[in-house]
Amino acid sequence: MDMDLSQDVTSLVRALVDTPSESGSERALTDAIETGLRAHPHLEVVRDGDTLVARTRLGRAERVVLAGHIDTVPANGNLPSRLDGDTLWGLGSCDMKGGLAVLLHLAATLPEPTRDITFVAYECEEVSADRNGLKRLAETRAELLAADFAVLMEPTDGEVEGGCQGTITVDVTARGARAHTARAWMGENAIHKMKPLLDLLNAYEPRRPVVDGIAYREGLSAVFASGGIARNVVPDACTISVNYRYAPDSDLAKAEAHLRELFDGYEVTVVDASEAARPGLHHPAARAFVRSVTDVDLEQAVELGKVRAKLGWTDVSLFSGLAVPAVNFGPGDPTLAHHKDERVSLSSVASCEKRLRSWLSGD
Amino acid sequence: MDMDLSQDVTSLVRALVDTPSESGSERALTDAIETGLRAHPHLEVVRDGDTLVARTRLGRAERVVLAGHIDTVPANGNLPSRLDGDTLWGLGSCDMKGGLAVLLHLAATLPEPTRDITFVAYECEEVSADRNGLKRLAETRAELLAADFAVLMEPTDGEVEGGCQGTITVDVTARGARAHTARAWMGENAIHKMKPLLDLLNAYEPRRPVVDGIAYREGLSAVFASGGIARNVVPDACTISVNYRYAPDSDLAKAEAHLRELFDGYEVTVVDASEAARPGLHHPAARAFVRSVTDVDLEQAVELGKVRAKLGWTDVSLFSGLAVPAVNFGPGDPTLAHHKDERVSLSSVASCEKRLRSWLSGD
Numbered sequence: 001m002d003m004d005l006s007q008d009v010t011s012l013v014r015a016l017v018d019t020p021s022e023s024g025s026e027r028a029l030t031d032a033i034e035t036g037l038r039a040h041p042h043l044e045v046v047r048d049g050d051t052l053v054a055r056t057r058l059g060r061a062e063r064v065v066l067a068g069h070i071d072t073v074p075a076n077g078n079l080p081s082r083l084d085g086d087t088l089w090g091l092g093s094c095d096m097k098g099g100l101a102v103l104l105h106l107a108a109t110l111p112e113p114t115r116d117i118t119f120v121a122y123e124c125e126e127v128s129a130d131r132n133g134l135k136r137l138a139e140t141r142a143e144l145l146a147a148d149f150a151v152l153m154e155p156t157d158g159e160v161e162g163g164c165q166g167t168i169t170v171d172v173t174a175r176g177a178r179a180h181t182a183r184a185w186m187g188e189n190a191i192h193k194m195k196p197l198l199d200l201l202n203a204y205e206p207r208r209p210v211v212d213g214i215a216y217r218e219g220l221s222a223v224f225a226s227g228g229i230a231r232n233v234v235p236d237a238c239t240i241s242v243n244y245r246y247a248p249d250s251d252l253a254k255a256e257a258h259l260r261e262l263f264d265g266y267e268v269t270v271v272d273a274s275e276a277a278r279p280g281l282h283h284p285a286a287r288a289f290v291r292s293v294t295d296v297d298l299e300q301a302v303e304l305g306k307v308r309a310k311l312g313w314t315d316v317s318l319f320s321g322l323a324v325p326a327v328n329f330g331p332g333d334p335t336l337a338h339h340k341d342e343r344v345s346l347s348s349v350a351s352c353e354k355r356l357r358s359w360l361s362g363d
Numbered sequence: 364m365d366m367d368l369s370q371d372v373t374s375l376v377r378a379l380v381d382t383p384s385e386s387g388s389e390r391a392l393t394d395a396i397e398t399g400l401r402a403h404p405h406l407e408v409v410r411d412g413d414t415l416v417a418r419t420r421l422g423r424a425e426r427v428v429l430a431g432h433i434d435t436v437p438a439n440g441n442l443p444s445r446l447d448g449d450t451l452w453g454l455g456s457c458d459m460k461g462g463l464a465v466l467l468h469l470a471a472t473l474p475e476p477t478r479d480i481t482f483v484a485y486e487c488e489e490v491s492a493d494r495n496g497l498k499r500l501a502e503t504r505a506e507l508l509a510a511d512f513a514v515l516m517e518p519t520d521g522e523v524e525g526g527c528q529g530t531i532t533v534d535v536t537a538r539g540a541r542a543h544t545a546r547a548w549m550g551e552n553a554i555h556k557m558k559p560l561l562d563l564l565n566a567y568e569p570r571r572p573v574v575d576g577i578a579y580r581e582g583l584s585a586v587f588a589s590g591g592i593a594r595n596v597v598p599d600a601c602t603i604s605v606n607y608r609y610a611p612d613s614d615l616a617k618a619e620a621h622l623r624e625l626f627d628g629y630e631v632t633v634v635d636a637s638e639a640a641r642p643g644l645h646h647p648a649a650r651a652f653v654r655s656v657t658d659v660d661l662e663q664a665v666e667l668g669k670v671r672a673k674l675g676w677t678d679v680s681l682f683s684g685l686a687v688p689a690v691n692f693g694p695g696d697p698t699l700a701h702h703k704d705e706r707v708s709l710s711s712v713a714s715c716e717k718r719l720r721s722w723l724s725g726d
Contacts, residue, residue, distance in 0.1 A: 201558075221544045235585070
């Protein structure tokens with residue numbers, strides 16, 4: 001299959017949508033993209049599994065990454081694509097073949113950017129982390145991702161979403177002593193012992209810190225409750241799992257310490273955890289990026305809400321782990337991701353392409 | 364197999380223990396008991412499955428029931444029996460072949476009691492209620508159980524345990540609204556909503572009413588907690604199951620109404636329930652029973668703690684359902700029931716037999 005990456009970006013989106021690429025089945029589309037990239041001699045192309053890296057090697061003072069995933073969630077009766085005026089409907093149109101089209105079109109058509117660029121198109125973002133192509137590169141070939149700044153082109157409705165909050169989940173367990181419920185006073189009820197925890201969760205005031213100028217909002221949520229042995233037995237154990245989303249002015253160690261202090265008196269076990277990522281928008285390449293895509297300076301863009309916090313955890317934190325500041329920025333309404341009726345406006349794709357081109361061609 | 368029910372009650376216990384009768388496998392022992400009972404022409408014997416009823420038909424003014432189950436829990440390396448001085452060790456020695464030996468020995472050796480007696484030896488008490496032989500008789504042949512008073516010979520350490528508390532379990536559910544935990548404020552956390560329920564359970568003061576002279580003690584215990592969808596989702600439902608043990612001055616309808624009032628604001632679903640049974644000790648046959656087995660009048664026996672409340676639910680409530688007042692009374696420490704090291708003192712078996720003989724031979 002041939003795929004001309006220099007074709008108009010709006011027709012390129014459609015070609016990408018109409019080439020299925022569910023997670024684990026990206027090969028055909030990856031092959032087409034690889035051939036398309038290799039048609040442009042200004043790019044050095046590396047393939048790793050179904051993940052592609054294409055780089056300019058111009059010796060510029062700065063290097064930036066544009067990254068996007070190739071895969072989609074499973075089809076849901078939403079292929080092939082359908083064009084209705086400016087709106088392109090279909091699987092992956094929003095998440096994230098709109099952004100991917102911008103990335104690939106820029107790769108093909110910007111032979112002499114003012115910043116060196118590393119374009120990354122990767123596999124398996126929509127499934128478990130151990131299959132994620134970007135994570136694999138970060139762990140095994142980190143040198144391919146070295147840069148001063150990275151833009152992950154997930155749908156953000158054309159806003160800049162800086163950094164991402166971290167997440168940690170702990171099991172909070174109370175112990176008691178079994179007894180027959182007919183003689184409940186002879187036992188210690190572990191479910192009843194969850195009262196102080198629930199008092200605390202209900203009274204907790206999540207922090208709303210400003211980090212690098214951007215307002216974050218933390219959250220502390222019980223996500224699972226379990227306990228009990230039989231209907232006639234006072235239970236000797238109860239566990240409530242609590243998920244904490246913490247802002248990037250903290251880190252995993254501090255977040256865990258905070259939870260252990262809060263839940264003092266209970267058994268606390270960490271069951272999963274991911275680092276936060278600072279937005280890092282004060283780097284010159286990042287400031288220039290914000291100016292190009294929002295038309296105003298960083299401080300004003302923050303004030304206007306054009307630059308905002310990423311509250312959910314995303315792959316930007318993989319860049320953060322490599323000490324590369326990163327943001328999310330791409331066309332498409334993020335709340336439509338994974339929906340049967342996902343869609344993207346072609347004008348938003350074109351606008352995104354134009355803004356990034358301006359950034360990558362300017363000073 | 365022959366079993367002489369008129370042999371010394373202490374040797375009879377041992378013969379019963381050494382004839383295995385796990386629930387569902389009572390046939391061999393039931394056959395032996397049936398033959399033993401039929402050897403005594405003063406008894407009218409009816410067999411129903413592996414449940415036996417043997418009655419005197421003397422036309423006395425009062426009729427009483429002595430009942431006990433034939434089955435045991437599964438063996439646990441505790442057969443055959445072992446005699447150590449006065450102590451007989453082995454499966455079922457405590458629960459309840461000690462009481463069963465007393466019952467069968469009295470059946471064989473009291474041809475002319477002053478009260479007519481219905482002896483019941485039944486199957487499958489240790490397993491689910493639908494297999495219980497006494498329950499089956501109560502439902503299908505209630506006339507066989509008609510009486511003025513009943514004694515269930517479960518181990519009570521030789522004390523009289525009157526009536527039994529009722530039990531009701533309800534699922535108490537809170538509803539909320541799902542959201543991503545990164546935006547927890549957009550949802551309503553159903554686990555967090557369990558706070559008022561836990562406040563209530565921790566503050567609850569169980570009633571300790573006196574019923575027919577006997578002190579009961581209620582209990583309200585959370586027995587199961589469940590809820591949750593995923594580590595990154597604010598849960599929209601949480602259920603805590605609560606078991607309520609209520610004294611026999613109340614009934615099931617009142618107990619349910621009490622829980623619905625307490626848990627107002629939550630969804631409340633009844634998941635199981637059993638009626639309480641009043642001790643009914645004011646009946647003349649019951650008063651005479653208490654005097655015989657405790658050597659003092661009912662009021663004094665209560666004061667001395669020789670007559671006390673049955674807090675757990677037992678088969679006495681099956682008699683209560685037939686309007687027959689009933690108590691638990693038998694040799695053996697009830698806390699040893701179902702333990703690998705269960706045992707009974709032979710002198711307590713002999714003492715129990717002597718006291719019941721006195722009651723059934725006196726006025």
